[in-house]
Amino acid sequence: MTKRQTRAFFLGSTLLFSLIFLALTVDGHRQFPKLTHSDQITPEVIAGKHVWHRKNCINCHTLMGEGAYYAPDLTKIADQRGAPYLRAFLADPAKFYNEERDRRLMPNLHLTPQEIDEVVAFLAWVGKIDTQGWPPRPILVSGSTIPGSNVGGAAPQPASDDPVAIGQALFGQAPPGCFACHSTAPGVNLVGPSLAGIATTAAARIKEDDYKGKATDVEGYIQESILSPNAYVVEGSTFSSNGQSMMPGGFGESLEPAQVTSLVAYLMTLK
Amino acid sequence: MRYRSQSVAYAYFVVALLLYGLQMVFGITSIVKYLGPDPIKAFLPFDVSKEIHTNVLIVWVLTGFMGAAYWLVPEESRTELHSPRLAYWQLGLWTTAGVTAVVGYLFGWTEGNKLLEQPMPVKLAIVVTMLMFLYNIGMTIWKARKLTTTEGVLVAGLALTAVLYLPALLTFDNYTVSIYYRWWTVHLWVEGVWEMVQGGLLAYLLIRLSGADREVMEKWLYVIVGLTFIAGILGTAHHYYWIGVPGYWLVFGGFFSALEPLAFLGMAIYAYMAMRRSGLAHPNRLALHWTIGSAVFSALGAGILGLAHTWPSVNKWTHGTMITAMHGHMAFFGAYVMIVLAMITYAMPGLFGHDQEAGESPAGLWAFWLQIAGMFGMTMAFAAAGIGQTYLERIMGLGYLETQHKIQVHFLMVLGTGLLFTLGVALFLYDFFFLAPRRRTAPAAWPAVPEASR
Numbered sequence: 001m002t003k004r005q006t007r008a009f010f011l012g013s014t015l016l017f018s019l020i021f022l023a024l025t026v027d028g029h030r031q032f033p034k035l036t037h038s039d040q041i042t043p044e045v046i047a048g049k050h051v052w053h054r055k056n057c058i059n060c061h062t063l064m065g066e067g068a069y070y071a072p073d074l075t076k077i078a079d080q081r082g083a084p085y086l087r088a089f090l091a092d093p094a095k096f097y098n099e100e101r102d103r104r105l106m107p108n109l110h111l112t113p114q115e116i117d118e119v120v121a122f123l124a125w126v127g128k129i130d131t132q133g134w135p136p137r138p139i140l141v142s143g144s145t146i147p148g149s150n151v152g153g154a155a156p157q158p159a160s161d162d163p164v165a166i167g168q169a170l171f172g173q174a175p176p177g178c179f180a181c182h183s184t185a186p187g188v189n190l191v192g193p194s195l196a197g198i199a200t201t202a203a204a205r206i207k208e209d210d211y212k213g214k215a216t217d218v219e220g221y222i223q224e225s226i227l228s229p230n231a232y233v234v235e236g237s238t239f240s241s242n243g244q245s246m247m248p249g250g251f252g253e254s255l256e257p258a259q260v261t262s263l264v265a266y267l268m269t270l271k
Numbered sequence: 272m273r274y275r276s277q278s279v280a281y282a283y284f285v286v287a288l289l290l291y292g293l294q295m296v297f298g299i300t301s302i303v304k305y306l307g308p309d310p311i312k313a314f315l316p317f318d319v320s321k322e323i324h325t326n327v328l329i330v331w332v333l334t335g336f337m338g339a340a341y342w343l344v345p346e347e348s349r350t351e352l353h354s355p356r357l358a359y360w361q362l363g364l365w366t367t368a369g370v371t372a373v374v375g376y377l378f379g380w381t382e383g384n385k386l387l388e389q390p391m392p393v394k395l396a397i398v399v400t401m402l403m404f405l406y407n408i409g410m411t412i413w414k415a416r417k418l419t420t421t422e423g424v425l426v427a428g429l430a431l432t433a434v435l436y437l438p439a440l441l442t443f444d445n446y447t448v449s450i451y452y453r454w455w456t457v458h459l460w461v462e463g464v465w466e467m468v469q470g471g472l473l474a475y476l477l478i479r480l481s482g483a484d485r486e487v488m489e490k491w492l493y494v495i496v497g498l499t500f501i502a503g504i505l506g507t508a509h510h511y512y513w514i515g516v517p518g519y520w521l522v523f524g525g526f527f528s529a530l531e532p533l534a535f536l537g538m539a540i541y542a543y544m545a546m547r548r549s550g551l552a553h554p555n556r557l558a559l560h561w562t563i564g565s566a567v568f569s570a571l572g573a574g575i576l577g578l579a580h581t582w583p584s585v586n587k588w589t590h591g592t593m594i595t596a597m598h599g600h601m602a603f604f605g606a607y608v609m610i611v612l613a614m615i616t617y618a619m620p621g622l623f624g625h626d627q628e629a630g631e632s633p634a635g636l637w638a639f640w641l642q643i644a645g646m647f648g649m650t651m652a653f654a655a656a657g658i659g660q661t662y663l664e665r666i667m668g669l670g671y672l673e674t675q676h677k678i679q680v681h682f683l684m685v686l687g688t689g690l691l692f693t694l695g696v697a698l699f700l701y702d703f704f705f706l707a708p709r710r711r712t713a714p715a716a717w718p719a720v721p722e723a724s725r
Contacts, residue, residue: 003420003490010497017504024505024523028451028516036447036515046444053383059318064514065591066450067385070305070317072671073591102672103307103679107316122446129447132521134513135665136587142670188668 035130048122051115060106064131071106072141075131078124079186080138080196082271086123088164090116096168098159102142138185143172167266170259176251178263184270191238192247198222199271205232222264227252272621274345276352281622282359283338284615284703286366290331291608292700293373295693297324302689305675305682315377322376322388328603329386330369333432334362335611336468337404340425342618343475344408347422353410361403368396384449386457387439394440401433420489421478424496425471431464447515454510461603462573463503466534467496469569469610473538476562476613481549488545495537502530509581513590521583528581532574535606542566555620557631560639561613568609568643572601572650588665593678594657601650604642612699623707634706638699645692652684 032038052058060071078086089096090111099105111119158169171178181192188194202221205211213231215221224231229245240246251260272278300320309317345352352358372393375381381388389397408426412418439456443449474492478485508524542563551559576598580589589595616635620626656678664674 001490001494003486003493006490006493006497007420010493010500013497014500014504017501021504021507024520025451029448031517032445032448032515035517036445038445041444049444049446054381056318056322056379056381056383056388058383058385059322059388060316062591063446064450066510066514067591068318068321069591069593069596070321097672099308103676104672105308105312107312126446129515131513131515132518134587134590137665137668139664140668140670142672144667144669144673185668 037125037128040125040128042121042125044118044121045125046122048118048120048125051111051119052122055109055111055119057119063126064129065134071104073135073139074123074126075135076127076138076186077141078120078127080140080184082197082199082269083120083124084271085164085269086120087113087116088269090119095160095162096165097142098157101157101159138188140185143179143184163262163265164269165266166259167262167264170263171266176255176263181247189236193234193236193239195267195270197270199268219264219268222267223260226255226260226263272618274351276355276358277342277345277618278622279352279355279358280338280342280618282362283334283341284618284622286362287331287334287338287611288615288700288703290327290334290369291696294324294327294331295696297321297327299686299689299693300324302682302686306679306686319376319379322381323373325386326372326376326388327369330365330372332603332607332611334365334369335614336429336432336465337361337365339472339611339614339618340404340408340422340429342614343425343472344411344422347419347475348412348415348417350411350415350417353407353414357403357407361400361407364396364403365400368393368400371396384439384453387453391440394436398433398436398440401436405430405433419485420492421471421474421485423471424467424474424492428464428467428471431467432460435459435464450514451511451516454507458507458510459503461606462506462531463500465607466499466503469565469606470495470499470538472610472614473542473562473566476558476617477542477545479617480553480555480559480562481545481551482553483545483549488541491537491541495534495541498530498537499534502527502533506531506581509586512583512586524581525583529578531581532570532578535570535574539566539570555617555631557635557639558613558617560631560636561609561616564639564643565605565609565613568601568605568646570605572598572603572605576601576650589657589661592657592660592665593653593681594661597650597653597657600653601646604646615703619703619707623710625707625710632702632706632710634698634702638695638702641695641698642692643695645688645690645695648688649685649692652681652688656681656685 052063057063057074058067060068062069062073062075064075065073081089090109091113092108093106094108097105156169156172158166170176171184174180181190182195183190184195186194186196188196199218199222202218206213206215206217206221211232213221213224215224215231221232229247229249230243233240233243233245238246255263297320300315301317301324304312304317304320341352341358368389372389375390375393376388380390382390387394405426408429412422412426435456438452441449441452443452470492474488477483478488505523505527508520509528511520512524543566546563553559580586580594580598659678659681660674663669663677664671669677
């Protein structure tokens with residue numbers, strides 16, 4: 001090979017692959033609207049994207065796995081947590097996490113309520129992007145999809161005296177051991193059904209014809225499910241059999257009324 | 272130093288090395304924050320310390336590239352630089368832009384776009400300085416009417432670096448589209464045109480250090496940069512897998528990413544063959560260390576460790592974990608930091624007016640080995656953290672926070688080896704700023720370069 005030939009190899013292959021890349025880019029632009037649901041990019045979503053950039057979120061968090069690795073991935077956070085939880089969290093992260101316990105705590109960014117709504121709208125849109133099945137299983141902020149996999153860890157303590165925080169900690173403690181049967185990740189059913197989106201599910205369920213329980217609102221439904229599991233039975237081979245729920249009864253006796261209220265307050269945030 | 276105007280490089284190396292030191296401060300700060308709790312997060316949160324750590328790296332490596340070009344181009348084109356004064360003005364503007372960005376970050380002035388956080392006025396200043404640089408270099412070569420392949424590849428790499436910065440000036444409402452073009456800058460820099468810069472500098476150093484035949488070296492240089500672009504251009508795909516682009520990018524990414532180590536392995540073989548053929552007789556043994564080190568470490572860090580997680584079915588689980596930090600640290604250090612330090616150590620005797628026969632300084636060798644050991648340790652610690660994180664968080668489904676708590680010991684290892692690395696950097700700076708200027712020996716004639724390699 002001569003130098004002239006190797007130069008031709010360099011220039012020719014670079015030109016060829018650049019052209020292929022440009023052609024694929026043109027095709028990409030043809031497909032982006034469908035893959036990213038670009039019709040749902042509202043002015044609020046765009047404003048939320050600006051908040052995301054302005055507050056430098058990407059240098060702690062990842063979005064679709066891109067960013068920094070100091071804080072959890074947020075691709076599907078809107079589905080996992082729901083807008084009410086995210087709004088409360090962003091207003092004051094210290095209510096939900098404790099730096100002594102968790103070693104990390106998101107600084108309070110002092111966002112205005114409008115900025116919070118915008119960034120939550122942005123994250124909700126991101127959650128809808130077709131990411132080719134990524135992540136292959138939910139990435140949780142805290143907790144576990146598999147009971148017992150956090151062996152050796154101390155029982156979670158509430159991060160503040162907010163009822164939601166107390167309920168969240170209680171959910172991970174044994175007793176009562178809710179986490180042993182219920183995950184809070186969408187689609188991750190353990191022995192009991194996943195509680196992801198329970199507040200939304202409950203709102204629809206109490207309106208159904210085959211609902212025979214006494215609850216008239218979402219809070220009432222969740223409380224009833226804890227205290228009398230047989231009031232409404234979810235079908236599923238490990239959930240129930242012969243119309244009887246497999247969830248243990250007796251939480252009415254073992255839990256204080258205030259604890260039940262806290263658990264309900266926490267589960268109400270799972271929308 | 273054959274041409275007086277080559278001394279412009281000294282000013283660039285000073286700025287580059289000071290920023291290298293600053294990068295260490297923010298790197299250590301960032302890893303300490305991983306151990307938590309973080310008492311200073313109210314005024315220096317992680318996002319800021321990490322942003323400064325990475326931005327300062329990019330700025331100082333580019334400063335080093337430009338300094339290296341100002342050293343190399345007059346020698347290759349056998350002429351004085353077109354305008355040393357313009358080069359100093361350019362450095363002044365460049366440094367002002369860089370320092371403004373860093374201070375701005377401390378006060379939350381950022382565009383919050385990973386690695387391209389520079390606010391728009393800073394971005395425009397960067398474009399202007401790049402144009403000043405290209406004009407100065409272009410005029411030098413134009414007036415000399417002499418362009419060697421080595422400097423041609425180097426200058427083309429730097430010119431394309433400027434061109435590929437342009438997508439960073441665009442904004443898109445669709446987040447997926449903005450990431451798509453962000454990688455045109457970031458990926459095509461580090462796995463494309465910067466490899467041209469590395470290849471050009473490597474060829475220059477190998478020709479000078481080993482006296483290898485220029486025709487042969489430059490012939491293979493074309494092969495290496497050709498391989499870089501065959502794999503690198505469509506290899507952008509491995510950043511596209513999960514961001515909302517068509518599924519065929521998974522196929523392209525798997526195939527072309529698998530080819531990406533070829534160019535880096537090529538460079539390692541290239542260096543080895545040059546040494547085999549022409550020996551290791553050059554008196555500047557320190558520059559030899561950094562040159563060979565760069566070829567080996569970039570093959571390991573950029574080539575092999577990159578390949579370790581670019582295959583789609585692996586990346587599906589490792590994407591966005593500490594595995595990326597493992598690859599990133601060694602790749603950047605091997606490919607770009609080491610080649611700049613090789614150029615600096617090669618130019619040092621000339622810049623300080625030393626006798627070439629004086630050999631290496633003990634402090635310089637310690638600086639080399641401490642950085643090598645520190646970076647190797649950090650890479651291993653990041654790897655252990657990343658493997659643990661992938662299994663616990665991604666496969667087992669343990670929460671992010673609980674996982675981070677369980678892999679803390681590896682962050683402690685990153686801190687320990689990071690301090691070792693920082694010690695190496697501090698020694699390098701101490702040697703450059705204090706020991707070397709005082710090591711006054713009679714300037715001897717520049718060692719004869721065999722006629723064939725000129």
